[in-house]
Amino acid sequence: MGRFVLRRLAQSAVIVFLVATLTFVLLRMAPGDPVRAQFRDVTVSQEVIDEYRRSWGLDRSMPVQYVQYLGNLIRGDFGQSFSLHRPAWDVIREALPNTVVLALAALGISFATGMVLGTAQGANPNSRMDHTLTVITLAVFSIPIFWLGLMFMLVFGQWMGWFPIGGEVSPVYRGLPLVGQLADRFRHLVLPALTLGLGGAAVVARFHRAAMAEAFAENFIRTARAKGLSEQTVVLKHALRNALLPAITMFGLSLPVLFSGSVLVEYVFAWHGMGLAAFEAVGRRDYNVVTAITMIGATLVVAGNMVADLLYRLADPRTAES
Amino acid sequence: MTALLRVRHLSTSFQTEAGLVRAVDDVSFDLAEGETLGLVGESGSGKTVTALSILRLIPQPPGAFGPESRIEYDGVDLLRLPSRELRKVRGAQIAMIFQEPMSSLNPVLTVGSQISEAIRAHEPVSRKEANDRAVELLDLVGIPEPGRRFRDYPHQMSGGMQQRVMIGMALSCRPKILIADEPTTALDVTIQAQILDLLLELKERFAMSVLFITHDLGVLAGVADRVAVMYGGSIVEQGPVRAVFEQPAHPYTRGLLHAVPRVDRPSDRIEGIPGSVPTATAWPSGCRFHPRCSECMKRCEVDAPPSYSAGTDHTARCWLLDQSEGQRQ
Amino acid sequence: MRRLSLAIAIAGAAVVVLRFPRIMELFSSGAAGSIVAAVCAVLVPPAAGLAWHWNRRPGARPSESRTARLLDNRQFVLGTGVVALLTYAAVIAPVLSSFDPNTQTDLLGAATLAPSLQHPFGTDFYSRDLFSRMLYGARWSLGIAFVAVTLVVVVGTSVGVIAGVTGGIVDSVLMRMVDGGLAIPRVLLLLVVAALWGNLGFFPLAVLLGLTGWFGVSRIIRAEVLSLKERTFLAAARALGISQLRLVVRHILPNLVAPVTVTAALGVGNIVLIEASLSYLGIGARPPDPGWGNIIREGHELIFTAPWISIFPGAAIFLTVIGFSLVGDGLRTALNPRAS
Ligand SMILES: Nc1ncnc2c1ncn2[C@@H]1O[C@H](COP(=O)(O)OP(=O)(O)OP(=O)(O)O)[C@@H](O)[C@H]1O
Ligand SMILES: [Mg+2]
Numbered sequence: 001m002g003r004f005v006l007r008r009l010a011q012s013a014v015i016v017f018l019v020a021t022l023t024f025v026l027l028r029m030a031p032g033d034p035v036r037a038q039f040r041d042v043t044v045s046q047e048v049i050d051e052y053r054r055s056w057g058l059d060r061s062m063p064v065q066y067v068q069y070l071g072n073l074i075r076g077d078f079g080q081s082f083s084l085h086r087p088a089w090d091v092i093r094e095a096l097p098n099t100v101v102l103a104l105a106a107l108g109i110s111f112a113t114g115m116v117l118g119t120a121q122g123a124n125p126n127s128r129m130d131h132t133l134t135v136i137t138l139a140v141f142s143i144p145i146f147w148l149g150l151m152f153m154l155v156f157g158q159w160m161g162w163f164p165i166g167g168e169v170s171p172v173y174r175g176l177p178l179v180g181q182l183a184d185r186f187r188h189l190v191l192p193a194l195t196l197g198l199g200g201a202a203v204v205a206r207f208h209r210a211a212m213a214e215a216f217a218e219n220f221i222r223t224a225r226a227k228g229l230s231e232q233t234v235v236l237k238h239a240l241r242n243a244l245l246p247a248i249t250m251f252g253l254s255l256p257v258l259f260s261g262s263v264l265v266e267y268v269f270a271w272h273g274m275g276l277a278a279f280e281a282v283g284r285r286d287y288n289v290v291t292a293i294t295m296i297g298a299t300l301v302v303a304g305n306m307v308a309d310l311l312y313r314l315a316d317p318r319t320a321e322s
Numbered sequence: 323m324t325a326l327l328r329v330r331h332l333s334t335s336f337q338t339e340a341g342l343v344r345a346v347d348d349v350s351f352d353l354a355e356g357e358t359l360g361l362v363g364e365s366g367s368g369k370t371v372t373a374l375s376i377l378r379l380i381p382q383p384p385g386a387f388g389p390e391s392r393i394e395y396d397g398v399d400l401l402r403l404p405s406r407e408l409r410k411v412r413g414a415q416i417a418m419i420f421q422e423p424m425s426s427l428n429p430v431l432t433v434g435s436q437i438s439e440a441i442r443a444h445e446p447v448s449r450k451e452a453n454d455r456a457v458e459l460l461d462l463v464g465i466p467e468p469g470r471r472f473r474d475y476p477h478q479m480s481g482g483m484q485q486r487v488m489i490g491m492a493l494s495c496r497p498k499i500l501i502a503d504e505p506t507t508a509l510d511v512t513i514q515a516q517i518l519d520l521l522l523e524l525k526e527r528f529a530m531s532v533l534f535i536t537h538d539l540g541v542l543a544g545v546a547d548r549v550a551v552m553y554g555g556s557i558v559e560q561g562p563v564r565a566v567f568e569q570p571a572h573p574y575t576r577g578l579l580h581a582v583p584r585v586d587r588p589s590d591r592i593e594g595i596p597g598s599v600p601t602a603t604a605w606p607s608g609c610r611f612h613p614r615c616s617e618c619m620k621r622c623e624v625d626a627p628p629s630y631s632a633g634t635d636h637t638a639r640c641w642l643l644d645q646s647e648g649q650r651q
Numbered sequence: 652m653r654r655l656s657l658a659i660a661i662a663g664a665a666v667v668v669l670r671f672p673r674i675m676e677l678f679s680s681g682a683a684g685s686i687v688a689a690v691c692a693v694l695v696p697p698a699a700g701l702a703w704h705w706n707r708r709p710g711a712r713p714s715e716s717r718t719a720r721l722l723d724n725r726q727f728v729l730g731t732g733v734v735a736l737l738t739y740a741a742v743i744a745p746v747l748s749s750f751d752p753n754t755q756t757d758l759l760g761a762a763t764l765a766p767s768l769q770h771p772f773g774t775d776f777y778s779r780d781l782f783s784r785m786l787y788g789a790r791w792s793l794g795i796a797f798v799a800v801t802l803v804v805v806v807g808t809s810v811g812v813i814a815g816v817t818g819g820i821v822d823s824v825l826m827r828m829v830d831g832g833l834a835i836p837r838v839l840l841l842l843v844v845a846a847l848w849g850n851l852g853f854f855p856l857a858v859l860l861g862l863t864g865w866f867g868v869s870r871i872i873r874a875e876v877l878s879l880k881e882r883t884f885l886a887a888a889r890a891l892g893i894s895q896l897r898l899v900v901r902h903i904l905p906n907l908v909a910p911v912t913v914t915a916a917l918g919v920g921n922i923v924l925i926e927a928s929l930s931y932l933g934i935g936a937r938p939p940d941p942g943w944g945n946i947i948r949e950g951h952e953l954i955f956t957a958p959w960i961s962i963f964p965g966a967a968i969f970l971t972v973i974g975f976s977l978v979g980d981g982l983r984t985a986l987n988p989r990a991s
Contacts, residue, residue, distance in 0.1 A: 015834045022835070023843060030847035126383075138980075142972035144924055146931050147947055147965030150954055158955045219425040222379055227440040227491065228413035231405075237439075241430050260838030264928055268951075279932070282846040294839060301836055317430055317475040 001313070008309060012302040019298040023291045024069065028062055034082050034285035056082060069291075079288030083281070088288040091277055092296055098168055099273030102192055102265065103258055109197025110254065114204025115247065121205070122212020122243065123235045133205065140202040145261050149195040149268035156191060163191050166270040192269045196261050200254055207250050211243035218242070245316055252308025255301045325352035326531050327376070327395050327416075327499055333388030334368075334375045343602045345371040347555040348390075353499065358525065358532040360546030360563070362539050362578070366599045368555040369535045370421070373503045376400065376533075377412050395499075414444040417492035421504040423484035427476040433487045434460070434472030440494045459490035464520060482513035486520065493524060500525070501533045506541075518545065539578050543567060548635075551575050554610035555602060561636030571632035572640045573615050609641070617642060655732045656703035659739070663696030670746050677745055685745050692743040727981025733974030737967070741789035748783035753939045755779055763957040773959040775949055777939075784941040785963055791942040793971065795857045796922040802861025803868055803922075804915050808907065810865065811872025815880070816899055826873070832866035838925065845929050850937035856929075860922050868914050875910050879903055909986040916979035920972035927968050943968050 035044075035052045053059045057068060072079060078088040117137065121130045157165035164170065168188050169181075176184060215221070216239050224238045225231075263275030270276070274293050281289035313319045334346040346368040353359050363369050374380050376393055378400060393400040395416065400408060420426040428436060437459055438452035447455075453472070460468035463486040476484055485505060492500055502521060506514035522545065525532050534545055542549055542563060549567075550560035551574065559572040570576045577595035597614040600606055606613050612622040622641055630643035667674065670692070677689040721727055740747060750756065750770075755777045764774040772781035814825040841863060845851065851859065879902075888902055929935030930944025931951075938945060943964040950960030 015831075018831065019835055019839075022840070026843060026847060030844075031849075032847070138976055139969075139973060142920065142969050142976060144927050144931075144944075144947075144965060144968045144972075146928060147961065147968065150947070150951060150961050151965070154954055154958050219420065219422060220428040222374075223420065223426045223488075223491075224428070225379055226377055226412055226418045228409045228411070228443045229439065230409060230443075233439075233443075238428050238431075242428070245430075256836040256838070259836060260842070260928075263838075263842060264931070267932060278842075279846065282843065290843065294843060297839055298836065302834070315430075318477050 004313065005310065008306045012299075012306050015302050016295060016298045020073075020291060020295045021066075023294045024066060024287075025062070027285070027287050027290060028065075030285075032285050034058065034287060037283070037285040038083055056080070078292040081281075081289045082286045083284040084286075084289075088286075088292045091281075091289050092274070092292055095272060095274045095277040095293075096296065098271060099262055099266070099275065101189065102196060102271060102273055103262055105189055105193035106196035106200060106258060106262070107251075107254070109193060110200030110204050111247075111251070113197070113201035115208055117201070117205040118208025119212055119235065119240060119243075121209040122216060123239065125209075125213050125216070130209075134209075137202040137205045140198055141206070143199070145195060145199055146264040146268050148198065149192070149265055152191045152195055153268070164188050165191070168271060192265050192271050195268070196258070196265045199261065200258065203254065203257075204247070204250060208243060208247055211246040212239055215239040215242040245312060248308050248312045248315060251311075252305040255304040259297055259301060324355060326355045327353040327393070327533075329353075329372075329376065330392040330394070331388065331390040332372065332375055332393065333391055334371050334380060335386055335388070337384045337386070338603075341603045344605065345555055345602050346375060347605075348388075349552075349555075349557050351550050351557060351560060353531050353533055355498075355531055356529055357548065358534055358546045360542035360549045361533060361535045361552060362537065362542060362549060363552030364537055364599050366602070367552040368602070369537075369552055370503055372552070373418065373501050373533065373535055376501060377416060377418060378408060379418075410444070413440055413492075413497070414495040415497055416499040416501065417495070417497040418501040418503065419485070419488045419492050419505050422508050423481060423488050424476065424508075426488060427484055429476055432473050432475055433479065433484075434474075437487070437491045437494055440491050444495045455494070456490075459494055460487070462493070462524075463487070463490040465490075480513075481509050482517060485509060485513075485517055489517075489520065489524070493528060496528060497530065499531045499533065501535070503535045504537065507537070521545075551578065554600060554605055556610070556639070558611065558640070559632070559636075559638040561633065561638075565633050565636045569633065569636075571630075571636065571638035571643060572611075573617050573642070574611050575638075577614075609639070653703055653706045655728055655735070656699045656706065658732065659735060660696050660699035660703055662736070663692070663699060663739070666692060666743070666746065667696060673746055673749060688743050688745045692746040695739060695743075721982065721985040724981040724985045726977045727985060730974045730977025730979075730981055733970055734978060737789060737971055737974065738793060740786060741793050744783070744786035744790060748780065748786055750780035750783040752784040752787040752941050753779060763953060763960070765957075766959055772963045773957070775946070775957070775960050776953060779939075781946070781960060781963065784946055785943070785967060788941040788943045788946055788964060789967065791853070791936055791940060792923055792926060792944070792968070795853060795860065795926050795942075796919045798854070798857035799861035799864065799922045799926075800915050800918045802858065803864045803918055804911055806862070807865035807868025807914075808872050808911055811869040812876055812899060812903065812907070814869065815873040815876025816895065816903070822873075825869075829866045829869055832863075833870075837863050838928075841925065841929065842932070842934070845934040846932075849934055851935075852937055856926065856935060860925060864918065864922065868911075868918075871910055871914060872907060875907060876903055879906055909982075913979055913983045913986065916975050916982055920975035920979075923968060923971050923975075 033049075034056070035049045035058075038052075050059070057065060060068075069079065078092070080086070081088045081091055084091060117133055121133050124130055153165045156162045164187060168185065170184050170188070173181060173184055221234060221238055224234045229238075259275075262273060263279065265271065266273045266275040267279065274297060278290060278293040278297075280286075281293065329352070330350050332346055332349040333344070336343040336345060349368075349372055351359065361369050361372065371380065375387065375391075380387075387401055391401055395411065398407075400411065403411070427433065431439075434453060434456045437456035438449070441447060441452040441455055442449070445452075457468045457472050460471055465471050465483060465486055471479075471483075476487075479487065489505075500521075505521065506517050509517060518541065521532070521534075524530075534542070536542060539549075546563050548561065549563050550557045551566070551572065552558070553574050559566060559570065559575045561571075566575060567579065570579055574595070595614055600610065600613070606623075608624045609615070609618075609622040609627055612618045615622065619641060625641075627639045627641045627644070629637045629639050632638045632643055674689045674692055677685040680686070756774070756779065760778075762774060762776055762778040764770055764778075766773040770780050770782060772785055775781055775784070810825055810829070814822040841859065844859060845856070848855075888898055893901075926935055926942065927944030927947070930942040931948045933948055936942030936945040938949075946964040947961045950957065950962075950964075954961055
């Protein structure tokens with residue numbers, strides 16, 4: 001087990017490193033100049049531009065920049081943001097919690113809904129309910145997520161007026177009591193989290209249905225029934241316990257999808273997370289912020305995958321003790 | 323002896339893409355108290371489906387029972403019992419062990435918890451009490467260090483041990499009837515004998531009736547009181563073990579016996595009869611055995627023979643018996 | 652399938668009758684694109700009618716074949732219907748709509764008009780006809796997806812076959828590459844690249860989408876090739892001394908048709924979704940070119956005052972994706988009945 005963890009850690013580090021390098025190179029290969037991007041429409045003299053380039057270290061050759069960047073990185077320094085004139089890490093520190101809250105809420109919705117639906121379907125394969133849910137999940141799975149967000153905004157934000165249509169908090173947030181603040185945050189979270197979570201719920205349901213159906217075809221289900229266990233016990237204890245193993249894999253696989261989805265949802269709902277920050281930073285050619293965000297994103301994804309792998313090994317008694 | 327279990331006109335079929343599979347067709351037999359009935363037949367003859375039908379463990383759909391089918395246990399028809407009542411019979415009155423112990427045990431639960439779960443399904447005992455009894459049962463079925471083995475997962479045990487766990491689980495609520503579906507087929511030859519001995523010993527000790535399913539007629543000589551021979555989804559001959567072995571009335575039984583030259587050396591497959599079991603989607607017309615029968619007559623190809631008496635408590639479905647009756651008269 | 656052919660024939664005939672003046676107009680316009688669209692509009696109904704007639708004869712196909720299973724699969728037929736109609740509409744776009752997708756008809760008088768008979772899907776902020784933008788948007792969205800999927804299939808299959816057939820070090824190197832490609836979060840990378848280069852245009856975008864999507868396919872194909880290699884007929888062929896190339900062309904490729912088709916069908920929907928996402932973020936289709944994602948982007952600002960701008964293209968993406976999913980699922984069950 002220890003060796004397995006070490007190997008996975010090493011693999012994850014390599015992937016994060018690769019992503020960082022790739023972003024680093026792509027940024028510098030792409031058209032657009034970071035200094036001009038800061039000044040947008042203002043015309044500035046070549047001297048000013050050169051001065052900025054020097055102070056940002058962009059005047060040196062790419063390999064030199066790269067080595068310098070890595071050196072700083074090892075000391076925990078992600079560099080300065082060109083546009084905001086503050087450490088890139090600060091930008092992340094503000095955006096990361098928002099993204100994590102959104103992602104966790106969406107994960108909760110995906111897995112809670114998906115597992116319940118998948119269990120119900122898998123326990124009654126080929127029933128009318130199963131067929132109906134199969135069609136529904138396929139449909140939900142096919143809806144473009146940003147469009148779903150817009151429709152939610154239109155229906156539940158505008159027409160019904162149930163939820164705010166964007167941002168994390170209302171303008172009056174600071175004046176509210178603690179409970180009011182929490183409620184305010186929650187109300188703002190509902191639509192983005194639902195948007196991001198529903199597609200995932202459909203994927204989880206489809207996947208979990210298959211896992212349940214597979215578990216149900218196993219001989220030990222027959223044994224459980226032959227013992228005189230109630231159908232509920234057979235489903236929840238014997239079939240579900242076995243189908244949970246694939247669900248853990250599913251969890252690992254869903255993280256990258258979740259992150260790319262969150263970029264779109266953050267954009268739709270003006271949710272100030274990493275996706276939105278990255279998007280703005282790319283527009284501004286804010287090299288250090290973009291690299292830092294892709295690196296953090298990649299870290300979260302590979303870490304999630306690693307945790308899923310570990311959990312899988314621990315949850316499966318056949319691999320647990322080796 | 324009074325019959326504890328009475329199976330009448332049992333027909334079980336499956337709706338599949340390839341058509342209707344009539345896996346079991348009009349099977350009737352009795353199982354008396356304390357008796358061991360051996361059910362023997364080649365692979366695919368419908369033994370497992372018969373056994374599963376008794377506890378209604380056939381998935382419905384695709385499975386379905388014929389309208390005539392009745393399975394009477396203690397005067398009630400199990401096929402028409404509400405599932406809540408049926409659950410009280412499963413495991414408590416009639417228990418079952420299966421052909422493949424490995425896949426029949428849940429891989430993610432400890433063997434101990436799988437036994438105590440069976441106890442708690444039927445008796446209002448505490449978890450602790452059930453666990454203690456599970457350890458006793460493990461001891462009873464001959465598992466060394468039962469206290470430690472209780473916490474083992476199935477994959478940590480050998481096939482023989484797994485089957486012992488299955489037996490312990492089946493006996494946990496002291497059932498009246500044990501259905502053993504080829505309990506030794508998947509095991510090594512030496513282990514087979516041990517498991518067989520264990521079953522015999524426990525049968526005596528718990529005074530159970532046993533429906534012992536096998537494709538090995540040789541095994542039955544030392545185990546069964548009565549024998550039922552299955553072919554193509556129906557029982558072609560049944561009677562006391564001596565009678566069937568010494569005066570087999572059906573050509574198929576004779577073929578089977580021919581294939582078992584020595585009772586003490588179990589053979590893996592029945593090789594004495596040319597051809598193989600036809601598929602359950604398309605049984606041959608008339609007597610289902612006729613294409614392989616060395617004594618086949620014209621009428622065998624057309625009409626299915628009814629059950630004829632071949633001695634006391636001994637019947638067989640074969641037109642040959644009809645002829646001999648005719649000649650005698 | 653028969654009913655589907657009939658439906659297309661009838662719909663096509665209706666188009667020809669109702670839009671007859673427009674078809675004549677296109678023919679006389681002299682522009683190659685218009686003439687092709689008009690020719691398609693005229694040819695499709697009789698072709699579909701023929702297909703219907705041909706299929707009508709009893710015993711036209713053996714009942715136990717793969718094709719029969721496929722044509723009996725409701726999912727597959729429904730999905731094919733949806734996909735066929737959308738593609739058909741995209742191809743004959745100029746026949747269906749009289750407006751140019753980029754012409755601002757009347758900035759003051761005809762901006763953000765709700766759907767009406769004249770503008771079935773309404774108009775946008777710049778008074779452009781949304782129905783015609785949607786039709787041309789279908790050309791963009793579907794076109795990119797088809798090109799990208801072709802790339803995915805070609806590259807993925809080649810790499811998978813090469814790795815599987817050669818084995819050894821080539822296999823290891825290729826598969827490590829594929830592992831790397833799969834480990835990098837694809838959409839994240841696409842977002843960065845598309846945002847940096849911005850509005851790439853049709854072919855560059857299609858190539859980008861295609862080249863980042865073949866990793867998974869090559870793995871599937873490699874596994875398939877390896878399992879094929881185990882089978883006896885290949886061992887027999889090798890024993891007869893048949894050359895490597897012949898082996899691949901004659902024995903392996905034909906067996907890959909089924910898995911490749913399934914992946915391709917499922918891939919199209921996926922790419923339509925990704926492309927629409929990029930265009931929605933403003934880093935895909937180049938304005939004023941209409942792509943479905945693009946149109947939704949333009950509708951975002953006006954979502955409360957002119958929701959129709961966003962509703963229709965979203966529904967079109969949805970239909971496309973679900974259509975291809977149904978085709979893919981249907982193909983999978985029909986081609987591989989055990990895995991249902
Ligand atoms: N769930 C099912 N669906 C369709 N057909 C089935 C099903 N279960 C059993 N059958 C069919 O019923 C017939 C009898 O099978 P059964 O398992 O009872 O044979 P068996 O005598 O136990 O053979 P074996 O010695 O191999 O265990 C076979 O043809 C089998 O294919
Ligand atoms: Mg069996």
